[in-house]
Amino acid sequence: MLRYAATRLVAGVPTLVLVSVFIFSLIHITPGDPAILLAGDNATPAQVEAIRARLKLDLPLWQQFGLWFLDALRLDLGSSVYSGKPVTELIMQRIEPTLVLGLTTILLTILIAIPLGAYAAWRVNTFVDRLAMGFAVIGFSVPVFVIGYVLLYVFAVKWRLFPVQGYKPLSEGMFAALHSVTLPATALALVFAALIARVTRAAVLDVLGENYIRTTRAKGLSAPRILFIHALKSAGVPVVTVVGIGFATLIGGVVVTESVFNIPGIGRLTVDAITRRDYPVIQGVILFFSAALILINLLVDLTYALIDPRVRG
Amino acid sequence: MSRLKQSALGAILIAGLTCGAQAQGTLRLRMNGDVNTLDPVATTNFTIRNASYLMYDTLFALDKDYAVRPQMAEKADVSKDGLVYTITLRDGLKFHDGASVTAKDAVASLNRWGGVDGLGKILYSKIASIAPQDDKTFVITLKEPWGLVLEALAKISSNVPVIMPAAMAAQPASQPVKEPIGSGPYRLVPKEWVPGSIVVFEKFKDYVPRKEPASMAAGGKVAHFDRVELKYIPDTTTAINALIAGEIDWIEEVPADMLKLFSGQKSAKTVAARQSGNSMQLVVNHLNPPFDNPKIRHALQWAVEQKPFLQAAYGDATDRYLACAAVFFCDTPYASDVNTERVLKRDPAKARALLKEAGYDRTPVVLLHVTDIATHDVYYSVLKSMLEEAGFVVESRPSDWATVATRRASKEPVAKGGWNVFFTGWGFIDQSNPMTNVYVSGDCGNAWFGWACSTELQELRKKFAIATTDAEKKALAVRMQEVAHDLVSFVPLGQAFPSIGIAANLEGYLESPVPFFWNLRRTK
Numbered sequence: 001m002l003r004y005a006a007t008r009l010v011a012g013v014p015t016l017v018l019v020s021v022f023i024f025s026l027i028h029i030t031p032g033d034p035a036i037l038l039a040g041d042n043a044t045p046a047q048v049e050a051i052r053a054r055l056k057l058d059l060p061l062w063q064q065f066g067l068w069f070l071d072a073l074r075l076d077l078g079s080s081v082y083s084g085k086p087v088t089e090l091i092m093q094r095i096e097p098t099l100v101l102g103l104t105t106i107l108l109t110i111l112i113a114i115p116l117g118a119y120a121a122w123r124v125n126t127f128v129d130r131l132a133m134g135f136a137v138i139g140f141s142v143p144v145f146v147i148g149y150v151l152l153y154v155f156a157v158k159w160r161l162f163p164v165q166g167y168k169p170l171s172e173g174m175f176a177a178l179h180s181v182t183l184p185a186t187a188l189a190l191v192f193a194a195l196i197a198r199v200t201r202a203a204v205l206d207v208l209g210e211n212y213i214r215t216t217r218a219k220g221l222s223a224p225r226i227l228f229i230h231a232l233k234s235a236g237v238p239v240v241t242v243v244g245i246g247f248a249t250l251i252g253g254v255v256v257t258e259s260v261f262n263i264p265g266i267g268r269l270t271v272d273a274i275t276r277r278d279y280p281v282i283q284g285v286i287l288f289f290s291a292a293l294i295l296i297n298l299l300v301d302l303t304y305a306l307i308d309p310r311v312r313g
Numbered sequence: 314m315s316r317l318k319q320s321a322l323g324a325i326l327i328a329g330l331t332c333g334a335q336a337q338g339t340l341r342l343r344m345n346g347d348v349n350t351l352d353p354v355a356t357t358n359f360t361i362r363n364a365s366y367l368m369y370d371t372l373f374a375l376d377k378d379y380a381v382r383p384q385m386a387e388k389a390d391v392s393k394d395g396l397v398y399t400i401t402l403r404d405g406l407k408f409h410d411g412a413s414v415t416a417k418d419a420v421a422s423l424n425r426w427g428g429v430d431g432l433g434k435i436l437y438s439k440i441a442s443i444a445p446q447d448d449k450t451f452v453i454t455l456k457e458p459w460g461l462v463l464e465a466l467a468k469i470s471s472n473v474p475v476i477m478p479a480a481m482a483a484q485p486a487s488q489p490v491k492e493p494i495g496s497g498p499y500r501l502v503p504k505e506w507v508p509g510s511i512v513v514f515e516k517f518k519d520y521v522p523r524k525e526p527a528s529m530a531a532g533g534k535v536a537h538f539d540r541v542e543l544k545y546i547p548d549t550t551t552a553i554n555a556l557i558a559g560e561i562d563w564i565e566e567v568p569a570d571m572l573k574l575f576s577g578q579k580s581a582k583t584v585a586a587r588q589s590g591n592s593m594q595l596v597v598n599h600l601n602p603p604f605d606n607p608k609i610r611h612a613l614q615w616a617v618e619q620k621p622f623l624q625a626a627y628g629d630a631t632d633r634y635l636a637c638a639a640v641f642f643c644d645t646p647y648a649s650d651v652n653t654e655r656v657l658k659r660d661p662a663k664a665r666a667l668l669k670e671a672g673y674d675r676t677p678v679v680l681l682h683v684t685d686i687a688t689h690d691v692y693y694s695v696l697k698s699m700l701e702e703a704g705f706v707v708e709s710r711p712s713d714w715a716t717v718a719t720r721r722a723s724k725e726p727v728a729k730g731g732w733n734v735f736f737t738g739w740g741f742i743d744q745s746n747p748m749t750n751v752y753v754s755g756d757c758g759n760a761w762f763g764w765a766c767s768t769e770l771q772e773l774r775k776k777f778a779i780a781t782t783d784a785e786k787k788a789l790a791v792r793m794q795e796v797a798h799d800l801v802s803f804v805p806l807g808q809a810f811p812s813i814g815i816a817a818n819l820e821g822y823l824e825s826p827v828p829f830f831w832n833l834r835r836t837k
Contacts, residue, residue, distance in 0.1 A: 032715040050487035083349045083508035164555040264510035
């Protein structure tokens with residue numbers, strides 16, 4: 001297992017290199033000059049040129065990439081052209097809110113989606129099934145920012161139960177941190193819960209027709225035991241796959257949600273960096289997201305092995 | 314109350330114990346932009362200017378009547394021939410690192426500012442020497458009399474001539490200072506500064522405010538809060554909701570279409586910032602056809618009028634805008650209605666006639682269309698139909714502001730990445746002064762984007778700089794307006810008064826074109 005994990009990690013390196021080249025090319029093709037944005041409205045061409053030279057934006061593209069790549073090999077992702085701070089420091093500052101938001105979202109998603117999907121399968125073609133799948137369709141169809149604004153208006157502005165915006169760090173207490181991400185995590189979770197509930201329903205439905213399930217019924221086991229102990233375990237592989245894909249989609253969702261709820265996470269860092277043409281930060285966060293995705297895919301593969309003995313074999 | 318709501322409230326009560334309420338001594342502000350540096354000399358960015366006023370001080374300042382008053386300076390003695398200015402610093406001035414503010418720091422700071430600021434450069438072109446005389450006094454000696462020395466040192470908007478330690482001021486202005494130190498009423502808390510999220514200041518206990526009452530940038534800068542947090546909240550709806558919910562205390566600008574969100578709210582209100590007026594303009598590129606032809610530029614003036622733009626942007630909030638074609642803004646000392654007929658009145662027939670007379674060959678007017686700023690987007694829709702009705706062919710180049718900010722600097726033909734027109738906005742304080750208004754420089758290739766060229770405008774500005782009486786200055790400003798509207802360096806699209814959003818329990822907010830946060834206190 002360890003050897004498999006190590007091989008997969010090494011195989012991720014060329015992917016990261018390709019992503020770097022692709023992103024570097026893409027952002028330099030995009031029009032917009034960070035030096036002009038930094039200089040302000042009254043700057044003279046000489047002032048803009050001085051800033052460009054300071055940021056080494058006057059070098060040929062291949063040299064800029066070469067310098068960045070050599071530094072990246074030493075885990076130095078350069079400094080933000082906007083704030084002057086090291087990109088790694090900016091990412092480290094922003095990891096906690098995104099991680100807390102992401103993990104809370106996944107937890108909420110699993111808590112909502114898997115029981116809902118499994119129960120809908122158990123009560124297939126009944127009113128409960130239709131209601132659950134109706135929720136799934138709505139959850140998947142409504143954009144996350146719309147859900148975000150509705151939650152914000154009802155629970156933060158009208159009822160004042162949660163903060164409108166901002167993030168409380170874990171250093172202020174676990175409850176404070178969770179309280180500050182409840183609304184954004186719910187907004188995101190509703191979208192993913194919809195997707196995962198549908199897949200869970202389909203996977204459990206397949207399994208419920210199997211002989212061994214019929215046997216458990218014949219033995220008189222309770223419905224929750226059949227559903228959650230026997231059926232769900234076998235239906236686990238497609239569900240884990242979709243949860244893995246959900247992580248990838250979550251990155252897009254986090255970008256929007258962090259903006260709506262003003263969470264100072266990596267999503268917001270990405271949007272701000274793009275608006276400001278902050279090249280080192282854009283490259284840094286995309287590299288970070290790519291590495292995170294490679295790691296998540298690996299974890300998903302390892303989870304297959306844990307829940308399905310045939311994969312281990 | 315439903316059971317769900319009851320349980321949730323219970324949870325919040327517990328949460329309150331953990332989270333803690335906002336301290337009474339904290340003022341929480343949301344400005345239009347983010348703060349990436351606290352060096353108002355290295356950039357003209359208004360958010361940075363506003364934030365910098367919390368932590369820096371200036372030698373002189375403008376009061377509410379726009380009169381120059383000493384701030385860090387105790388006094389300025391001017392020699393009879395008007396060539397020597399002896400400036401003395403007041404007692405008790407300290408930097409945030411504990412060091413005393415000296416004349417050496419003041420001179421070094423002014424030298425840095427004079428190298429980059431427009432007005433500063435003009436001042437420095439008049440200076441024969443500037444040097445400290447002792448720790449508290451420095452002397453400026455001019456080559457020739459120039460009446461705007463103290464006005465320049467009291468400049469309220471970007472670039473602000475703030476005073477910083479000499480060692481910091483030794484850094485070129487192209488490189489923003491990394492560890493800013495000021496001598497203002499609040500000091501930066503560097504370890505809590507997260508770019509793109511929050512900047513924190515705390516009250517500087519050693520700051521000695523002037524004895525006079527606060528009056529715009531002048532007078533006593535009394536800090537009533539222990540801590541000031543500048544929160545960067547990019548989404549305006551979220552910021553307004555946060556203000557109404559009591560999570561923040563002040564928003565720099567509430568868009569007109571969101572003013573209604575405040576009706577019936579007891580926690581927050583909006584105030585029309587009459588002193589912070591700004592205006593939108595259509596900037597015209599004189600280098601590229603068709604607007605290299607003066608007659609076609611005049612046709613452009615006849616093709617547009619301001620009201621439809623203002624109505625589209627501000628709706629029924631009619632007290633928040635004003636149709637105004639004065640180059641130096643309406644309701645200002647240099648306001649005038651001379652030569653404004655073509656600008657204020659729309660006449661598509663006259664525009665078409667002028668186009669025909671000028672031999673307009675249907676060369677498309679290429680507009681840099683900003684899609685990520687709501688007002689620009691609205692203005693574009695109005696402009697396109699007006700121009701087409703007058704006989705222009707219009708082509709849009711939609712993109713974000715970052716792209717337009719780069720492309721507008723191009724002097725190339727349209728086919729090689731150039732442009733014809735773009736929208737921009739300027740504030741009252743910058744444009745009401747003939748020395749800083751970018752549209753009356755007439756400086757050809759060195760002028761602001763559009764590169765309007767007029768030797769008469771250049772001469773008028775030189776004369777204005779040495780004019781000594783108000784009547785003389787006014788006459789020169791009126792002539793500048795006449796020439797500028799004939800030249801069409803820009804087409805003014807109306808004046809607007811942004812609304813600030815402010816917590817209802819704050820008092821003492823100073824009316825000013827730049828937001829200041831001293832004198833402000835919480836009533837309950």
